[in-house]
Amino acid sequence: MDETITYTRKKTRRPSLSADLPREDVVHDIADTDKVCDDCGHNLHQMGEEVSEKLEFIPATTT
Template identity: 55%
Template sequence: MAYTRKLPRRERLASSLPRQEIVHDISDDEKTCECCGTDMHRMGEDVSEKLDFIPVY
């Protein structure tokens, strides 16, 4: 009998909550490869959701 670890699964945040999209990108003049002069392309994307908690004093 092999043991399999259960990965924790978090429920998605409610769709009624406000969302803010933040994109980290390089400037347009840095999107050309210095070696060969071709245009660079997007290699990957990470998406996450974070809930800000502001305590009331």
């Protein structure tokens, strides 16, 4: 006898960072000469994008 069990897990998600915090955009790109197909010479297109937020923690110092 075969038994199939299905379930879904809830993924925990961190809350978004406050909108009033300063942001810095870092874009990692390749050179324009590498954006051309070696076989046909046509321009390559962007296949995807990853976006993430990282909070920089600077500990307090005494002066």
